[in-house]
Amino acid sequence: MPEPYDPELGGPAEPKPYASELGGSSEPKPYAPDELRALDRAHVWHPYGPMPGRQEPLIVESASGVRLRLAEPVEGQRELVDGMSSWWSAVHGYNHPVLNEAARGQLDRMSHVMFGGLTHEPAVRLATRLVEITPEPLQHVFLADSGSVSVEVAVKMCLQYWRSAGRPEKRRLLTWRGGYHGDTWQPMSVCDPDGGMHELWSGALPRQVFADAPPDGFDAEPDPAYVARLRELIAAHADEVAAVIVEPVVQGAGGMRFHSPAYLRVLREACDELDVLLVFDEIATGFGRTGKLFAAGHAGVSPDVMCVGKALTGGYLTMAATLCTSRVAEGISRGEVPVLAHGPTFMGNPLAASIASASVDLLLGQDWEGEVARIGTGLRSGLAAASDLPGVVDVRVLGAIGVVQLDHEVDMAAATRAAVREGVWLRPFRDLVYTMPPYVTGDDDVQRICRAVCAAAREG
Ligand SMILES: *Cc1c(COP(=O)(O)O)cnc(C)c1O
Numbered sequence: 001m002p003e004p005y006d007p008e009l010g011g012p013a014e015p016k017p018y019a020s021e022l023g024g025s026s027e028p029k030p031y032a033p034d035e036l037r038a039l040d041r042a043h044v045w046h047p048y049g050p051m052p053g054r055q056e057p058l059i060v061e062s063a064s065g066v067r068l069r070l071a072e073p074v075e076g077q078r079e080l081v082d083g084m085s086s087w088w089s090a091v092h093g094y095n096h097p098v099l100n101e102a103a104r105g106q107l108d109r110m111s112h113v114m115f116g117g118l119t120h121e122p123a124v125r126l127a128t129r130l131v132e133i134t135p136e137p138l139q140h141v142f143l144a145d146s147g148s149v150s151v152e153v154a155v156k157m158c159l160q161y162w163r164s165a166g167r168p169e170k171r172r173l174l175t176w177r178g179g180y181h182g183d184t185w186q187p188m189s190v191c192d193p194d195g196g197m198h199e200l201w202s203g204a205l206p207r208q209v210f211a212d213a214p215p216d217g218f219d220a221e222p223d224p225a226y227v228a229r230l231r232e233l234i235a236a237h238a239d240e241v242a243a244v245i246v247e248p249v250v251q252g253a254g255g256m257r258f259h260s261p262a263y264l265r266v267l268r269e270a271c272d273e274l275d276v277l278l279v280f281d282e283i284a285t286g287f288g289r290t291g292k293l294f295a296a297g298h299a300g301v302s303p304d305v306m307c308v309g310k311a312l313t314g315g316y317l318t319m320a321a322t323l324c325t326s327r328v329a330e331g332i333s334r335g336e337v338p339v340l341a342h343g344p345t346f347m348g349n350p351l352a353a354s355i356a357s358a359s360v361d362l363l364l365g366q367d368w369e370g371e372v373a374r375i376g377t378g379l380r381s382g383l384a385a386a387s388d389l390p391g392v393v394d395v396r397v398l399g400a401i402g403v404v405q406l407d408h409e410v411d412m413a414a415a416t417r418a419a420v421r422e423g424v425w426l427r428p429f430r431d432l433v434y435t436m437p438p439y440v441t442g443d444d445d446v447q448r449i450c451r452a453v454c455a456a457a458r459e460g
Pocket of ligand 1: 146147148149181183247281283309320
């Protein structure tokens with residue numbers, strides 16, 4: 001074992017005493033904000049960040065309801081209304097008494113036990129609940145530890161299904177451009193090849209089949225020429241394609257674009273006809289965000305495999321799930337390797353599963369459709385002003401998602417500062433300033449978020 005090394009001292013340091021030797025319950029001495037920032041910059045990776053980091057992150061001390069409390073005032077603000085729901089996940093806001101109670105209750109029983117050879121009520125309850133609330137043919141649930149892993153599992157299911165069916169050559173994926181499915185290897189291979197990291201990884205990533213991005217507009221009439229091209233592409237590759245994978249209705253991190261649900265019906269029909277499985281990645285769209293409980297509901301179609309994540313635990317802990325039909329599960333089980341060879345260490349984590357069940361019950365126990373529609377109405381009226389701003393090319397709202405698209409790359413620092421000055425947390429990307437507020441955001445706070453989006457669009 002290497003010597004413990006203390007970078008502050010620049011040489012081997014005294015081994016750190018155990019907490020028990022310090023008297024057990026003693027809390028570590030809090031860092032001053034400057035100290036925290038320096039250590040963060042020196043040691044801690046942030047999403048899509050360089051190392052050492054840029055000095056940009058704000059320090060959050062706590063969060064409650066729809067507000068993040070900062071460790072120190074920034075642009076005169078100590079509290080920010082969260083317009084991001086922590087990347088689509090915190091739909092009930094922070095520090096929610098019901099979710100806190102679910103966490104505490106489970107914590108006192110057990111936070112985790114392995115899932116191989118053992119099972120427990122939190123996982124069984126959650127899986128059963130997910131089967132109940134997702135489209136009818138989805139019957140079986142694999143509890144994964146993040147969205148990206150749930151997509152890996154979905155891909156493994158599809159490839160293994162065809163392998164078991166004696167068609168191992170069906171191992172490519174087909175998707176449309178503009179998508180985002182996560183940052184691990186298989187998900188990355190079906191992300192938008194232009195916006196994603198494809199060039200960096202060309203040669204290393206599995207090569208998938210790409211259709212053009214679906215034409216814009218949730219309400220737009222489906223384009224017959226696009227439909228024909230999509231069908232042709234699937235037909236041309238049906239012998240080598242295991243599955244079509246798409247985000248239904250809303251392409252999220254790939255560009256916040258909305259498309260007609262009619263294209264999902266086209267995919268369902270083509271996949272049925274041509275012996276290709278259909279995967280819906282509902283990690284971003286699930287649990288009401290687009291106005292239906294799942295975006296598949298806009299089209300009235302059901303996939304063979306479906307991923308959920310993000311809002312699954314109400315933003316409390318990392319957990320995702322891959323659901324599949326009995327046809328897929330039975331197909332896999334008939335193969336030479338009759339098992340799904342996947343089993344994360346923290347599979348089925350009881351703490352996350354308990355909170356997830358509580359979050360789903362909390363959602364379904366209220367008029368979530370009304371709340372999402374209310375926020376959508378607020379976003380529509382509050383963001384209308386953005387249309388007149390110079391450099392704005394589009395303003396769009398669907399469910400509780402509001403997007404302002406610019407004709408240039410957003411200046412992140414300037415846009416963030418402008419939003420913070422309005423007392424709001426936003427995280428724009430590429431040419432987009434957008435918001436997905438928690439469903440509990442009050443009307444005044446929705447308008448405050450809209451003012452911040454406009455300010456960020458103006459100054460970014
Ligand atoms: C966020 C996201 C993922 C990846 O989930 P992680 O939990 O970040 O791994 C996959 N697909 C979609 C549609 C997402 O929005």
